[in-house]
Amino acid sequence: MRIAIVSRIYRPEPSAASSFLGAVADEATSRGHDVTVVTVRPPAGLAADNPVESVRMLPVLRDRSGYVKGYLQYLSFDVPLFFRLLVLRRPDVVLMEPPPTTGLVVRMACALRRIPYVYDAADVWSDAAEQATGSKTVIRVLRAMERFAMQGARSLVTISQGVMDRVRAMGVDRPMTVTGFGADTTSFLSPSETTAPTDRVFLYAGTYSPWHGADAAIDAFTKFSRSHPGYRLRFIGNGSERELLERRTRELGVESTVDFVETVPSEELLPELHHAVATIATLRPGTGYEYAFTTKAYSSMAAGCPVIFAGPGPTATFLDRANGAVRAGVVCDYDADAIAEAMVVLADAPLSAGQRQALAAWTAEEHSLAAVAARVVDVVQAAATDSDRRS
Template sequence: MTDVKSTKVTVVSRLYAPEVGAAAFRLKALVDSLKNAGAQVNVVTTKAPKGAKPFSPSYSISRWPVLRDAGGNVRGYIQYLSFDIPMFFRILFGSKPDVFVVEPPPTSGFAVKVAAKMRRVPFVYFSADVSSSAARGIGVNNVVVAAVTALERSILVAATTVLAVSSGVEKEIEVLTDGQAHVVNVGTGVDTKAFSLDGPVKETGKRFFVYAGTMSEIQGAGVFVDAFMTIARDYPDVQLVMFGQGVEFPKLKARSASFGSQIQFFAPAQGTEIAQWHRGAVANLASVRPGKGYDFAFATKALAGLSAGAPVIYSGVGPMRDLVNNHGLGIACDWDAISVATAMRTMLENPVTQMRRAELSQWVNEHYSLQAVGAAGASAVMRSVERH
């Protein structure tokens, strides 16, 4: 058996706390669980973006400057490589761990795969998605898709263990690798401590809906803007509040400019701040746009809102849709403005009670705690050392 307290783990990711996002939250939960078990952890990541809150954990974090796009994202091949190339040499010549853990994109996975092989160290790939499926879904050039598919497959097969966040991702990996990857489904979840029912409630003097997350082709967050614009004049006391970043952010902001303060856009914020908005929201909004290669994706932003007591309006496809329907977590509808507008009207006319908000929060705490995901991931990482 592996002696956890003597095990050295190096976690590699272009995103990490104090940045805001599912990947950063997920990896921090993993690291926290590894530390709680007594492992020695080093995180190799990027320099935090401007405006990020101070973050000084008890473990080692190695940060390096990275190129970001206009929205502050590390998104795109040039941005990825600005992290991957220095990272490769950082982990190749840095202290030798017993195991590497790396997040997508595949370019980062490939860099870790090569370095791990050269240093004769196993690596774990934490697959929150399948990048080749996403590239195919958003219409990337076929040659590029083929290259990404081959690259991703080679990483998944070479990894000692692949951590999947849902059964949908697990199945995609099994198909892509012809069952050759060793996959462990650790589940998905949210920080139920940050997104709790208890705490300050945001008050604006108006009722409001909240979307907090990435705004790209995959999420299709524009459906909420389009839907709200059709009902805004009927409900002058209601606002749509959009937190996040992504390629569609500037387009959506420009498209809704004529509605003034009824539709507001903000940069990503810390979970504790978003939770204040969720506690006062009519509903939280989440979506996965169909036909974009992410039909299997699990929209964790919906769980964050639910954990803070806000029912969800879920638009599109994915496992979250069934959860909403099966457990009465809000309203699930098709990905179109008419269906979403109808759901918004229903929520406005039939607001949930405080008792129901408490029930929603408790349900997430029992079934989708990020702390449980971190613990499952840490266990799988330690077993991967034994398997090597």
């Protein structure tokens, strides 16, 4: 069948969504399907390696940091997308990635052409937006748009039961499947390593937005450094809190030991994960976003790097369960003292090479991106087949 994937971000641009959608495209083409991806031109300096799928790239506005993030940037993709979908060779089904503005466009274009679509509800954008704006009008409009886009889908896929419950609470009653959200487990710590290659570095790799509350990691690192000088805290990624975090390091006098690095491709991030003591993931309580899963934990564990998770939600449950099988990291309260204590635990007793290997192997077996992609393609195929029966 012909499958179209619609997303404002796709490989080679590094992100969790890019890896996920790329894996879905790989799985679909391996089953003999014809896959077309409608996305944006990647930033300068990034080029895709001869993909099997057909990739149609649209010009797009980017923000100052180079990302397609913000209302104008989204619209610069969504408006031409509407017309591109109207003239695209008719697919049997469309898989779409939010934001809700893209969902609105996909629903309208697919309705005109009577094409079923599958909505990837990895997140609830209107809940996240409550942390970025105090405008109730903006939130109401965004929530209505998001509900409209979800409700028009033939099926939805999501990463966790928590997101599914939240979507149901919004009044969306379409068929929905929890597929999980795996990690790219194709690259691991080399089996030839006889000693754990640990640098004196803690990593925060990924997005740092208001609901993440990454400033707690800086407060914790300041406390930790008093008893463990010589370590560094490294942020690799992007987020709306960049200036706030940089200001916090200056206020605490640790700016010389905290690094901020732009998002890098996964092949460049992997050595950082291999050599770090641990990664840090946070989720601020009381935001109404406690059901969210911090997917950066998957990538860290896939590289054999333990995770310090601070906050509520399903990530804590996941890590607790993983710790029953391997040494996956430390779960603690969202509190600077608690995070600092977790850093001490892993700095004083870092994982051995064997423990890192075991962690990577367990993650590969239990939570590979390929396995998740296969479940998503099953849903996409079913949506197209169901549409054929109805027509």
